[in-house]
Amino acid sequence: xxxxxxxxxxxxxxxxxxxxxxxxxxxxxxxxxxxxxxxxxxxxxxxxxxxxxxxxxxxxxxxxxxxxxxxxxxxxxxxxxxxxxxxxxxxxxxxxxxxxxxxxxxxxxxxxxxxxxxxxxxxxxxxxxxxxxxxxxxxxxxxxxxxxxxxxxxxxxxxxxxxxxxxxxxxxxxxxxxxxxxxxxxxxxxxxxxxx
Amino acid sequence: xxxxxxxxxxxxxxxxxxxxxxxxxxxxxxxxxxxxxxxxxxxxxxxxxxxxxxxxxxxxxxxxxxxxxxxxxxxxxxxxxxxxxxxxxxxxxxxxxxxxxxxxxxxxxxxxxxxxxxxxxxxxxxxxxxxxxxxxxxxxxxxxxxxxxxxxxxxxxxxxxxxxxxxxxxxxxxxxxxxxxxxxxxxxxxxxxxxxxxxxxxxxxxxxxxxxxxxxxxxxxxxxxxxxxxxxxxxxxxxxxxxxxxxxxxxxxxxxxxxxxxxxxxxxxxxxxxxxxxxxxxxxxxxxxxxxxxxxxxxxxxxxxxxxxxxxxxxxx
Numbered sequence: 029x030x031x032x033x034x035x036x037x038x039x040x041x042x043x044x045x046x047x048x049x050x051x052x053x054x055x056x057x058x059x060x061x062x063x064x065x066x067x068x069x070x071x072x073x074x075x076x077x078x079x080x081x082x083x084x085x086x087x088x089x090x091x092x093x094x095x096x097x098x099x100x101x102x103x104x105x106x107x108x109x110x111x112x113x114x115x116x117x118x119x120x121x122x123x124x125x126x127x128x129x130x131x132x133x134x135x136x137x138x139x140x141x142x143x144x145x146x147x148x149x150x151x152x153x154x155x156x157x158x159x160x161x162x163x164x165x166x167x168x169x170x171x172x173x174x175x176x177x178x179x180x181x182x183x184x185x186x187x188x189x190x191x192x193x194x195x196x197x198x199x200x201x202x203x204x205x206x207x208x209x210x211x212x213x214x215x216x217x218x219x220x221x222x223x224x
Numbered sequence: 225x226x227x228x229x230x231x232x233x234x235x236x237x238x239x240x241x242x243x244x245x246x247x248x249x250x251x252x253x254x255x256x257x258x259x260x261x262x263x264x265x266x267x268x269x270x271x272x273x274x275x276x277x278x279x280x281x282x283x284x285x286x287x288x289x290x291x292x293x294x295x296x297x298x299x300x301x302x303x304x305x306x307x308x309x310x311x312x313x314x315x316x317x318x319x320x321x322x323x324x325x326x327x328x329x330x331x332x333x334x335x336x337x338x339x340x341x342x343x344x345x346x347x348x349x350x351x352x353x354x355x356x357x358x359x360x361x362x363x364x365x366x367x368x369x370x371x372x373x374x375x376x377x378x379x380x381x382x383x384x385x386x387x388x389x390x391x392x393x394x395x396x397x398x399x400x401x402x403x404x405x406x407x408x409x410x411x412x413x414x415x416x417x418x419x420x421x422x423x424x425x426x427x428x429x430x431x432x433x434x435x436x437x438x439x440x441x442x443x444x445x446x447x448x449x450x451x452x453x454x455x456x457x458x459x460x461x462x463x464x465x466x467x468x469x470x471x472x473x474x475x476x477x478x479x480x481x482x483x484x485x486x487x488x489x490x491x492x493x494x495x496x497x498x499x500x501x502x503x504x505x506x507x508x509x510x511x512x513x514x515x516x517x518x519x520x521x522x523x524x525x526x527x528x529x530x531x532x533x534x535x536x537x538x539x540x541x
Contacts, residue, residue: 062315063304064366064510127514136503192501196411196482197312
């Protein structure tokens with residue numbers, strides 16, 4: 029099976045993972061350093077994380093339904109980089125934006141729904157990031173799949189985080205949440221069929 | 225289209241040299257007085273009943289405001305702001321607004337006034353000139369320190385003589401989607417409308433700005449004429465004003481219509497009243513790392529708090 033699987037060069041998926049970084053670097057080169065670099069870094073890392081997360085979740089349906097078997101190995105690197113951009117997003121917020129001023133941070137996080145769901149999403153992501161290696165996958169065995177099913181609640185929380193922070197124009201958050209919802213539904217359907 | 229040849233615009237460097245010459249002794253004098261009274265509260269000011277009263281608070285005297293905050297650089301002031309009439313991207317307003325024609329420009333002042341009038345921009349430029357360094361606190365949680373030039377709104381209102389029944393002032397931005405492409409966004413009821421209570425409008429802090437850093441106001445900052453109300457969140461300071469109407473009913477602003485639970489009529493800067501979606505306790509001064517605590521009435525408590533005595537500022541946010 030593995031031998032017959034068509035192979036794509038590894039650099040393609042690596043390029044996809046660093047594409048947001050390259051894109052925003054290009055923005056800085058062309059348009060100059062943003063006037064509010066912290067706000068830009070926050071927004072860019074968040075956007076990159078959500079895009080890669082949706083891309084990662086879309087891999088399995090694309091492999092199974094569209095027969096794009098060659099992209100199956102992309103799921104893990106896309107998911108890991110989504111998690112890493114989310115981590116960068118969180119560190120920019122805590123460290124650069126708030127300078128680790130926990131009193132301010134706590135007031136914000138505890139009272140605002142978009143920050144509560146954002147925190148939930150990050151909290152779910154951290155164990156997934158840690159156990160994303162093949163070593164952990166083997167060690168956890170069947171429990172690994174159960175654990176990594178948490179990526180769906182994490183994704184929904186991330187989508188809500190985006191929806192609840194925008195001012196009025198909710199088009200992109202809605203697109204994002206619908207995509208996550210459809211992918212989650214496909215996953216649940218597959219699970220239901222498998223357990224029948 | 226500006227009448228002022230670029231050769232006559234004071235370069236920023238020279239602007240500061242000139243300020244420093246007479247500015248520094250004034251600062252030194254002021255600190256001596258403050259030192260004399262220890263950390264006691266500054267002398268409270270009366271409401272400016274007489275428009276001729278000399279401007280003390282926020283007068284441009286040096287490279288910082290009266291609290292010692294450094295001015296935000298010109299490039300940042302003119303390169304980063306909200307102006308949805310052009311674009312919702314704060315970094316791009318400058319580019320999209322480039323070429324916006326502000327001449328000729330008329331401002332209609334009407335409603336409950338004895339002498340309604342249409343002013344040309346030149347008429348307004350003849351009004352009592354003022355230079356003020358004001359902190360600008362955006363409702364989104366960022367802030368700047370900006371040296372404006374213009375005239376106090378009360379100088380204009382005095383000319384049209386508000387009647388005894390006038391209670392509020394309603395401001396309106398130009399409504400022309402061919403010149404302001406952002407007005408094609410369906411989310412908002414254009415044109416931009418803002419309002420003040422008459423006593424707020426008459427407060428000496430309330431400025432109609434025609435310039436920034438001693439230069440004519442750039443299009444992206446609300447040229448040719450904008451309101452600046454430094455103790456309120458930035459969105460109250462309406463840009464590209466074409467109409468000022470005195471009314472007896474409280475105007476409904478664009479933001480009140482768009483999201484009534486998030487944006488009230490008063491919108492006074494208040495660290496104790498959160499925006500529904502984020503805390504207002506702190507702010508990021510653009511260009512700084514970390515956050516600073518937000519000040520009650522944006523630090524202008526002594527000049528404005530008396531107007532709100534007895535009001536529940538949580539209810540009237």
